[in-house]
Amino acid sequence: MSTEKNIALEFNEFSKNYTSDMIACVPCYADLISSFIKYLPDNFQPERILDLGCGNGNVTSRLLSRFPEAKYTLVDASSEMIELCRKLFRDHDMSYANRYFNEFEFERDTYDLVVAGFSLHHCEDPEKRSMFRKIYSSLKRGGIFSYCDLMISKDHPEHPALLERWKEFVERTFPDGEKWEWIMEHYEAFDRPTNYPAQKEWIKDAGFSNIQTPFNKDFWVYLQAMK
Numbered sequence: 221m222s223t224e225k226n227i228a229l230e231f232n233e234f235s236k237n238y239t240s241d242m243i244a245c246v247p248c249y250a251d252l253i254s255s256f257i258k259y260l261p262d263n264f265q266p267e268r269i270l271d272l273g274c275g276n277g278n279v280t281s282r283l284l285s286r287f288p289e290a291k292y293t294l295v296d297a298s299s300e301m302i303e304l305c306r307k308l309f310r311d312h313d314m315s316y317a318n319r320y321f322n323e324f325e326f327e328r329d330t331y332d333l334v335v336a337g338f339s340l341h342h343c344e345d346p347e348k349r350s351m352f353r354k355i356y357s358s359l360k361r362g363g364i365f366s367y368c369d370l371m372i373s374k375d376h377p378e379h380p381a382l383l384e385r386w387k388e389f390v391e392r393t394f395p396d397g398e399k400w401e402w403i404m405e406h407y408e409a410f411d412r413p414t415n416y417p418a419q420k421e422w423i424k425d426a427g428f429s430n431i432q433t434p435f436n437k438d439f440w441v442y443l444q445a446m447k
C-alpha cells in the first residue's frame with residue numbers, strides 16, 4: 221500500500237481525539253486555526269469556500285461562524301474525518317468529497333476562498349506545486365487562498381533545533397515521552413514539510429499576488445495569497 225493510501229487509514233485512527241491531540245501536540249494550533257478568520261479583509265464575503273484536508277472540521281467551523289451563508293465543499297481522504305464533519309455540520313448544506321487531492325476535480329473559477337489547514341505538508345514538493353496551480357485555477361478573480369502549516373524542510377539547518385523545541389512543547393502535556401515517539405513516527409511516515417521561501421516562490425509562480433504571512437512563529441506559518 222502506498223504512503224498516500226495509508227494517510228486515510230492514519231487519519232481514520234487519529235480522528236478519535238483529534239482536536240485535543242492537535243492542541244497539545246501542535247504549537248500555535250489554536251492561533252493558526254483562528255488566523256483563518258482573523259486576517260481576512262474586513263469587506264471579504266465569500267460565497268463559495270473549498271476546505272482541502274478538512275479533518276474534523278475545525279477550519280470550516282471557524283469560517284461558518286463568520287460566513288454562515290457561504291456554500292462549503294469539504295475534501296478529505298479519511299472517511300472517518302468526513303463522517304465527523306457530516307455529524308458536526310448536519311444542519312448545514314455542505315458538499316463532501318472523500319477523496320485524495322489528486323482525485324478531486326478542481327473546477328475552474330469557482331471558489332472565492334480556498335483553505336488548507338495542516339494538510340498540504342502531507343504532499344511531496346511536486347504535488348504541492350501542482351496543488352498551488354490547481355488552487356489558483358479554481359479561484360475566482362479576487363479570491364483568496366489561505367493555508368497554515370509547519371514550513372521548514374527536514375534538511376533545513378534549523379530543523380533539529382525546531383524538533384527539540386517541539387518536543388519540549390509536547391512533553392508539557394505528555395511527559396512520559398510516548399506521545400512524542402508517536403508524533404515522530406507519524407512525522408517520518410507521513411509529513412513532508414517544505415521551507416516557506418520555496419513555497420512562496422511556487423505560489424507566486426502559480427499566479428498569486430499579495431502573498432502575506434500575518435502569523436509566523438517558529439516555522440508555524442499562516443499565509444494568505446490573492447488571485
Ligand SMILES: C[S@@+](CC[C@H](N)C(=O)[O-])C[C@H]1O[C@@H](n2cnc3c(N)ncnc32)[C@H](O)[C@@H]1O
Nearest residue numbers: 231273274275296297298320321337338339342
Ligand atoms: C492534520 S489534519 C488537518 C485537519 C484540519 N484541516 C485542521 O486544520 O485541523 C490533515 C488532514 O488532511 C487529510 N489529508 C492529508 N493528505 C491528504 C491528501 N493527499 N488528500 C486528501 N486529504 C488529505 C488527512 O486525512 C487529515 O484529515
